[in-house]
Amino acid sequence: MISIVVPVYNEEGNVEELARRVARIMESVEGGPEYELIFVNDGSTDGTLAALRRIARTMRQLVIVNLARNFGHQLAATAGLEAARGDAVILMDGDLQDPPELIVDFIAKWREGYDVVYAIRRSRKGERLFKRVTAGLFYRLVRRLTKVDIPLDTGDFRLMSRRVVDALAKMRERHRFLRGLVSWVGFNQIGIEYDRDARYSGTTKYPLSKMLRFAVDGVTSFSDIPLRLASLLGFVISIGSFFVGIYEVSLKLFTGYNLPGYTSTIFAILFLGGVQLIGIGILGEYIGRIYDEIKGRPLYLVAGIERATEPGTVALALDETAQPVRVRRE
Numbered sequence: 001m002i003s004i005v006v007p008v009y010n011e012e013g014n015v016e017e018l019a020r021r022v023a024r025i026m027e028s029v030e031g032g033p034e035y036e037l038i039f040v041n042d043g044s045t046d047g048t049l050a051a052l053r054r055i056a057r058t059m060r061q062l063v064i065v066n067l068a069r070n071f072g073h074q075l076a077a078t079a080g081l082e083a084a085r086g087d088a089v090i091l092m093d094g095d096l097q098d099p100p101e102l103i104v105d106f107i108a109k110w111r112e113g114y115d116v117v118y119a120i121r122r123s124r125k126g127e128r129l130f131k132r133v134t135a136g137l138f139y140r141l142v143r144r145l146t147k148v149d150i151p152l153d154t155g156d157f158r159l160m161s162r163r164v165v166d167a168l169a170k171m172r173e174r175h176r177f178l179r180g181l182v183s184w185v186g187f188n189q190i191g192i193e194y195d196r197d198a199r200y201s202g203t204t205k206y207p208l209s210k211m212l213r214f215a216v217d218g219v220t221s222f223s224d225i226p227l228r229l230a231s232l233l234g235f236v237i238s239i240g241s242f243f244v245g246i247y248e249v250s251l252k253l254f255t256g257y258n259l260p261g262y263t264s265t266i267f268a269i270l271f272l273g274g275v276q277l278i279g280i281g282i283l284g285e286y287i288g289r290i291y292d293e294i295k296g297r298p299l300y301l302v303a304g305i306e307r308a309t310e311p312g313t314v315a316l317a318l319d320e321t322a323q324p325v326r327v328r329r330e
Helices: 015-028 048-056 073-083 100-111 129-145 162-169 178-185 208-222 225-254 262-294
Strands: 002-008 035-041 062-067 088-091 116-124 154-161 189-196 302-310 313-317 325-328
Touching: 002 015, 002 073, 015 035, 015 048, 015 100, 035 048, 035 073, 048 062, 048 302, 062 073, 073 088, 073 162, 073 178, 088 100, 088 162, 100 116, 100 154, 100 189, 116 178, 154 162, 154 178, 162 178, 225 262
Parallel strands: 002 035, 002 088, 035 062, 116 189
Antiparallel strands: 062 302, 088 154, 116 154, 302 313, 313 325
16 A cells, blocks of 8 residues: 655645646556555645545545644654555655656655655756755755765655654654654665656745754754854864964063054954854754753644545544544535
């Protein structure tokens, strides 16, 4: 059985086309495996949930995981992975930039024995130069600063075997960077290059501010290098200040001349103050993550799970332990 997990947030205009293409592609897969298409509604405020329920009337493979509110893409993806029942799970975005047609290649590589098959972006259609450049810098920065070998130019679009998904379920950290976690897990992994399509409809849910936040999460989740850099910077400045102090004392002792300078003084104060604030900020990032982790709150809350059982019906469960109640939709 193959599970296809799609986190969605305000993707009303994309879900029906995505479901149609996935259904057509899965019919063409050799061996005709069973599959489930899991949409995780991450607190959408538009008509996404209504559109998904319309699809459920005619598509028995559809599963709707409706979160209690917007928890963010990475946690919504986690909710979908943990709801998946397949022997292999494919994670993809709901904007159709990740072509569902690549699923056939994913499954073929999985059948060859690979546990993770990830997609490598060869080109990115419909994106501005600034987005392409900053995305490229992001992947290379994370790769250099982290201790995990994260493939370049890869997103969350990938297939994972059941043992990889089970391993991810054991990791309960809140600030999740899934592509880093999958790399950390290991097992047999291989990449497939593809050309990323333009968004089918709607607007991106990852503006610059969220991308910066995502980059910070990626670095701090897998590396303590920023802390070491702050310490190294402080050490270098201390050495420089020591030699400057010796120079000033020598001038006073041997020449009796030491011209006080407002410019140099204010520069030193501002420079050292800036370095101290940077160091405190880096410490704050790590301490904030410790604070979030020790509270032990659930990663996400599920308002309901709806599974299509036959055309025109769905099984509804408010949580994983609740007994399904059949609801007929006219």
